[in-house]
Amino acid sequence: MDEIFNILSSSARIDKSKRQKRKRETVAQLTGPPPEEHVPTDDEEESDDEEDETPNAIKSRDRTGKRDVSEAKRNQIHREEVAAFRRSMKIKVAHSDDSPDPISSFSEITCPEWCNDSFFTGLIRVILRNIEEGNWKEPTPIQMQSIPALMQRRDLLAGAPTGSGKSGAFILPSLLLSSIPHNLFYNTKGAKKNKGEIRSLILAPSLELASQLHRQVERLGLGKPGGLSSLLLAKANAAQAVSGQVGGQSGLDVLISTPLRIVDAIQKGLKLDSVRIVVLDEADRLLDASDSGSDKSRTFLSQIDTILSEIPATATRALFSATVTPTVRALSESILRNPVDVSIGGGGGANADIDQKLMFVGNEQGKLLAIRQLVQRGEFDFPALVFCQSQERAQALFAELLYDGIRVDVIHAGRSKSARENAVAKFRKGDTWVLIGTDLVARGVDLSAVKLVLNYDLPQSGVTYVHRIGRTGRAGRKGKAITLFTEADLEQLRTIANIMKQSGCQVEEWMLQLPRKHNKKKRAPKRQKIDTTPSYDKKKSRMKRLYIKNSKEKKEG
Numbered sequence: 045m046d047e048i049f050n051i052l053s054s055s056a057r058i059d060k061s062k063r064q065k066r067k068r069e070t071v072a073q074l075t076g077p078p079p080e081e082h083v084p085t086d087d088e089e090e091s092d093d094e095e096d097e098t099p100n101a102i103k104s105r106d107r108t109g110k111r112d113v114s115e116a117k118r119n120q121i122h123r124e125e126v127a128a129f130r131r132s133m134k135i136k137v138a139h140s141d142d143s144p145d146p147i148s149s150f151s152e153i154t155c156p157e158w159c160n161d162s163f164f165t166g167l168i169r170v171i172l173r174n175i176e177e178g179n180w181k182e183p184t185p186i187q188m189q190s191i192p193a194l195m196q197r198r199d200l201l202a203g204a205p206t207g208s209g210k211s212g213a214f215i216l217p218s219l220l221l222s223s224i225p226h227n228l229f230y231n232t233k234g235a236k237k238n239k240g241e242i243r244s245l246i247l248a249p250s251l252e253l254a255s256q257l258h259r260q261v262e263r264l265g266l267g268k269p270g271g272l273s274s275l276l277l278a279k280a281n282a283a284q285a286v287s288g289q290v291g292g293q294s295g296l297d298v299l300i301s302t303p304l305r306i307v308d309a310i311q312k313g314l315k316l317d318s319v320r321i322v323v324l325d326e327a328d329r330l331l332d333a334s335d336s337g338s339d340k341s342r343t344f345l346s347q348i349d350t351i352l353s354e355i356p357a358t359a360t361r362a363l364f365s366a367t368v369t370p371t372v373r374a375l376s377e378s379i380l381r382n383p384v385d386v387s388i389g390g391g392g393g394a395n396a397d398i399d400q401k402l403m404f405v406g407n408e409q410g411k412l413l414a415i416r417q418l419v420q421r422g423e424f425d426f427p428a429l430v431f432c433q434s435q436e437r438a439q440a441l442f443a444e445l446l447y448d449g450i451r452v453d454v455i456h457a458g459r460s461k462s463a464r465e466n467a468v469a470k471f472r473k474g475d476t477w478v479l480i481g482t483d484l485v486a487r488g489v490d491l492s493a494v495k496l497v498l499n500y501d502l503p504q505s506g507v508t509y510v511h512r513i514g515r516t517g518r519a520g521r522k523g524k525a526i527t528l529f530t531e532a533d534l535e536q537l538r539t540i541a542n543i544m545k546q547s548g549c550q551v552e553e554w555m556l557q558l559p560r561k562h563n564k565k566k567r568a569p570k571r572q573k574i575d576t577t578p579s580y581d582k583k584k585s586r587m588k589r590l591y592i593k594n595s596k597e598k599k600e601g
């Protein structure tokens with residue numbers, strides 16, 4: 045058991061060391077074996093024959109008589125190689141002719157043309173060292189395509205499965221672009237503006253996610269020449285950020301924040317007019333206007349609108365999500381300019397490394413029984429994340445499992461910030477085997493070695509389902525997701541079953557034939573309370589409470 049939890053505390057790794065080899069093989073398939081050293085004969089010298097134009101038999105020659113390829117052919121071969129490489133990595137790029145080539149290794153990250161400077165060499169050396177120390181051997185597909193796009197300062201719409209390394213795909217370019225000295229970045233000789241400036245801005249929908257991104261920024265930027273200045277914006281440091289005290293004379297390389305914190309800071313005078321790159325992580329959530337309630341200014345979408353209006357038009361903008369919904373796509377048209385449009389894998393579907401199962405449990409009481417049976421049969425793989433539809437239910441399930449001898453903890457918005465941080469830290473260390481939570485931890489949170497995600501309550505949308513189960517099967521690891529359902533869940537079941545089918549999991553045909561959901565609102569069904577206390581015990585404790593109350597009243601009277 046201890047071994048399992050040691051894995052939990054180690055960082056995730058993607059073992060893709062064969063990727064380079066695969067690339068070479070793909071290219072070789074396309075272009076054929078490399079030509080042997082060839083001394084042209086007289087006949088050949090005189091021949092003008094260029095009929096055979098397949099990539100592996102191009103015969104144009106230059107004046108020295110050596111094999112050469114015309115510019116157009118070279119471009120054609122190159123485009124075919126790039127297309128084959130993208131196919132092999134499941135990288136899809138819309139309007140690909142206009143998009144930068146993907147990289148296949150971190151060492152291919154180059155200095156942008158407009159910043160031809162030795163400064164970059166020193167910076168990249170440090171960052172490559174940090175990448176290596178994190179045991180990231182090769183870029184993941186989303187990193188392969190996003191890093192060069194952002195380094196060329198192209199706007200970007202990026203969709204890639206959960207756990208596929210999207211954070212690295214925007215943190216690395218954010219770090220690099222923000223570290224380039226002012227005069228090189230803007231190609232000016234004049235005085236440089238630094239104090240108080242914020243050069244990269246990363247926005248995330250929750251504090252948990254923002255602080256996780258901040259940790260990654262600090263790790264990847266460690267030892268940066270001139271020092272790294274990054275900040276996780278919080279109530280406590282907002283005043284310093286506004287007065288330009290953080291970051292000192294060199295300003296801030298990277299600011300990470302939730303939208304609300306930054307809108308507050310803007311109202312207090314925070315300036316975003318030096319931002320070079322702004323990233324919206326979990327873009328579909330950040331562009332969500334659905335949970336507006338009565339106060340429209342409190343929606344993420346309106347906050348994002350405020351923030352973007354403070355950022356210079358020249359800044360690079362990037363949207364990242366595992367679920368690029370049609371709404372995001374539509375909104376992206378008004379946010380991004382001629383973006384590189386990348387998607388990895390099926391796009392919008394669940395991560396294919398997760399083995400997904402549905403389990404009918406009859407009614408609410410059946411859920412606890414199912415958990416206990418899974419534990420007994422050794423099918424409840426630890427460490428596990430269990431999702432409930434509300435804080436109350438998460439808390440009640442926690443109370444139930446606590447007495448089952450399982451090392452369990454609970455996380456939801458009703459707990460204090462430090463209690464939440466503590467719950468995550470203990471889970472990461474392996475002190476807790478099962479973490480029960482709400483959708484607060486459904487998105488983005490990287491608890492790398494989670495083996496099982498159990499949906500105690502069925503999620504109320506396909507998007508939430510994809511994000512919840514995406515807490516397992518991260519960084520190339522295999523994961524398992526079990527979703528419990530009752531009669532009350534049949535309306536929502538079809539959506540989940542469809543997602544499972546699309547990602548290659550087995551589902552029963554009748555589930556796919558269920559009627560479509562009428563009520564598109566994400567309201568969860570009313571459920572019976574989570575409680576297994578026998579009614580005799582309940583009555584006994586009620587009587588006890590009554591007895592204590594009566595005797596207190598007697599004493600006072």
Ligand SMILES: Nc1ncnc2c1ncn2[C@@H]1O[C@H](COP(=O)(O)OP(=O)(O)OP(=O)(O)O)[C@@H](O)[C@H]1O
Binds near residue numbers: 179180181204366
């Ligand atoms: N190139 C890489 N090689 C190995 N591991 C990597 C690489 N890039 C990222 N990782 C690791 O993969 C894990 C998942 O990465 P990350 O959190 O960025 O995923 P994500 O795509 O943002 O997921 P989500 O959609 O759930 O937010 C992390 O533990 C990270 O350290």
